[in-house]
Amino acid sequence: IPSYRNSYKKNICVDMLREGYHKSFTELFALMERWDVLREAAKVRSIFWLQKPLEEQPEKLDHFYHYLTRAENAERKGYFEDVYNNLYALACYFNTPEDKWVRNHFYERCFKIAQLIKIDGGKKEAEAHAHMGLLYEEDGQLPEAAEHYEAFHQLTQGRIWKDETGRFLNLLACESLLRTYRLLSDKMLENKEYKQAIKILIKASEIAKEGSDKKMQGEASYYLGLAYLAAGEHETALTVLNTYSQISTDLDDDLSLGRAYEATAKVLQSRGEMEEAIKYLKKVLKIVRNNFQNLDIVRASTMLGDIYNEKGYYSKASEYFQQAFDTTRELMNMPLMDETKVHYGIAKAHQLMLTINNYIETADFTSLDYLLSWKESRSDIAPDLIAGKA
Known part of the structure; x- marks a missing residue:
């Protein structure tokens, strides 16, 4: 059958088999099958699948063909570093949100191959641990991520290796470990596991000092x-x-x-x-x-308002709650605006209550006149000297 009658996907597969790349064909075929399974699963869940079918994406098929066959050829010769580089190139190419499962597949392949590389002092193995750590971190499997980042950190200690952007791998290892330890400690604190959280954060502090x-x-x-x-x-x-x-x-x-x-x-x-x-x-x-920093202004003003409110200094509390409320209005943040409005309203009510109580206790004609005027107008009542201090 002439090749032009076949789909591009089929021609790629036929070329792989004709040239003897049976391992590459098997891997590509498995990936294509999983691609179709994911498409069908998305249809069942009524999820709109943004990606075109693989046969309609010749550029991706070309990348699969080019790098898989090069990796297989290098593996036959025992050039494991070249195998790693070709598989890693595929992982980088498929590093998009919709293709992350493909990237993760090649991260796992790189990790296995990296164990066989003995000529670089462990650099590729360190990088592979970093990629596996990221894979688990993105999936929310933090203990597994921490294990890989710990290995990444250990392998890069005392080394001056850099990544493709020129950053020191050891510094990246420290950052990755600190981030993961912090996420783990957050979960521990939520569960009131304070000792464990402190223990892991002390470990994080020690690693941070190493990173200089x-x-x-x-x-x-x-x-x-x-x-x-x-x-x-x-x-x-x-x-x-x-x-x-x-x-x-x-x-x-x-x-x-x-x-x-x-x-x-x-x-x-x-x-x-x-x-x-x-x-x-x-x-x-x-x-x-x-x-x-407007959000920080809101938070600090609210904290000050709370303290003054608790101490019974209602005028001061109202002042800081009003600052918080005015700032949220500038931000046009409705949920925060509603929250600060409640704080402000409570403090104003406390202030008003204290003022009225003082006028009632004073019980002279001026105080009663203030109270009657307020009752008729329901506007702000002028504070007396005692209320004003609060």
Whole structure:
């Protein structure tokens, strides 16, 4: 049968078999079958499958043919580094959201081949662990991801290897491990497993110090400090967060310093040291206003409002809640606007209640006149001297 009567996909398969690339044909055929299964599964679930059928994508078929046959040829000769490079080229080519399952297939193939490469000191094996870590991380399998990132980190220690963009592999290993440890610790903290969370975050801090990246060290200290706060170990939390503050100051990083001060204020608030907490929150407000961080302004203002409201200083509470509310209006953030509106309304009600109670207790003609005027108009009532202080 003339080749022009066949589909492009079939011609690719026939060419592979004719030239003796039976292993490449078997792998491509299995991938094409899975492609069709995924299309059918999407139809059953009424999901709109954006991809065209594989036979309508000759460029992808060409890539499969080119790199699979080159990989098979290299494998026959025992050139495992070339096998790895060709399979990795396919993984990179299919690194799009809809094709990630193809990329993951080649990541797994690269990982197996990397174990056979003995001439590069373990660099390809390290890279393969990094790719497998990412594969598991994206799938939400964090313990498995951590295992691969730990191997990646171990293999790159003391090495000056770089990736294709010029970044040191050891630094990438540190970043990947810290990210995964933080995600694992978040789940532990949710389950109130404080000791385990602290243990893994201490490990993260030690790795961050190895990476010689001050910003990374600061981030590790921040999350460790928050874990100590959640566990109720306030003194240790303050010590660790102070380290984060110092690193942020050394780096001249205002936003990180603001985050350190906010976390410190939370610890002080938990210890009942409200005046100290207020000092730190006012520092936060100054920093975030200077840097136009509106969401941070809302959060810090709300925290200050809560403290003043709890202390019975309702005028001050209203002032900070109003700042938070006005900022959310600028942001046009409706859910946040509704939340700050409630805080502001409660503080105003407390302020009003205190003022009215003071007028009632005073019971002179001026006070009664204020009360009657307010009852008729329901507008803002002028606070007396005592109420004004609150």
